[in-house]
Amino acid sequence: MIQLFGVSQVFSGRAGTVEALRDIDLQIAEGEFVAVVGRSGCGKSTLLRLVAGLLPPTQGEIQVAGERVTKARRDIALLFQRPALLPWRTVLDNVLLPAEIFRLGRSSLRARALGLLEMVGLQGFEKRLPHELSGGMQQRVALCRSLLTGPRVLLMDEPFSALDALTREDLSTELQRIHMEHRPTIMFVTHSIDEAVLLADRVVVLSPRPGQIVEILDIDVPRPRSLGRTAHVAELAAAQAELHELLMRREAAPA
Numbered sequence: 001m002i003q004l005f006g007v008s009q010v011f012s013g014r015a016g017t018v019e020a021l022r023d024i025d026l027q028i029a030e031g032e033f034v035a036v037v038g039r040s041g042c043g044k045s046t047l048l049r050l051v052a053g054l055l056p057p058t059q060g061e062i063q064v065a066g067e068r069v070t071k072a073r074r075d076i077a078l079l080f081q082r083p084a085l086l087p088w089r090t091v092l093d094n095v096l097l098p099a100e101i102f103r104l105g106r107s108s109l110r111a112r113a114l115g116l117l118e119m120v121g122l123q124g125f126e127k128r129l130p131h132e133l134s135g136g137m138q139q140r141v142a143l144c145r146s147l148l149t150g151p152r153v154l155l156m157d158e159p160f161s162a163l164d165a166l167t168r169e170d171l172s173t174e175l176q177r178i179h180m181e182h183r184p185t186i187m188f189v190t191h192s193i194d195e196a197v198l199l200a201d202r203v204v205v206l207s208p209r210p211g212q213i214v215e216i217l218d219i220d221v222p223r224p225r226s227l228g229r230t231a232h233v234a235e236l237a238a239a240q241a242e243l244h245e246l247l248m249r250r251e252a253a254p255a
Helices: 044-052 091-095 097-101 106-119 135-147 165-182 193-199 233-252
Strands: 002-013 016-028 033-037 059-064 076-079 153-157 185-189 202-206 213-218
Touching (some): 002 044, 033 044, 044 059, 044 076, 091 097, 165 193, 213 233
Parallel strands (some): 033 185, 076 153, 153 185
Antiparallel strands (some): 202 213
16 A cells, blocks of 8 residues: 655755665555654654555655655545644634645535544534634544544554643554554554554654664454453563564664
8 A cells, every 4th residue: 555665865054964764675465554763863664655645755766556756645644643623614624625725515525524523532522613722632533533534544643742641542442443444544653652563563663864764563363452451461461562672772883
């Protein structure tokens, strides 16, 4: 579904050049959930922007469903750390925003928007404004918005990092359910080792800048998963320890 061939990214400015990513080769199968981890500044968010078509790679090629990515596409949705809801629009109108952007017609997608809000527990909040919602509720609205057009690829840039621990756990459970039921292909950027192991089929480890793939760790644990409340807690703990060791070993390695 997602293929990256020799992707590198260099940013140039008045202060000089910054090499963000170097020679990334990665294949993600349809319906797979892949987490991307690494230290701050290693190019994780840049990688998502490249796959989303928001940024052209300096070198290499990116394909989604066999087609080269050259611009933003309707079948690729991007969910940010902050919900980025329009404050003057109701919950329902925020979810329906992609229908207007892609000129799909609000009426044809209204039923789907209402169904998504019900799915994430926001039935009855359709007419509320964003400031009337908690942070977790706002992020649920943003998640519904990203799913409105039925994207084949969902790119998530630390979407739960600004939330409290209990809300993060709730949304992680919700995301697992969505993935199990609808099977979108997901790339999920996170700083959290626990989150990566809990959610992903595979975890891609990036080196400090310039970001390079140094390891890909398989998480072969049945879903749904829950840290501390699962029959597979030992397997999850072992994967967490291995991922932590990989990141610490890379950080300590000489440049």
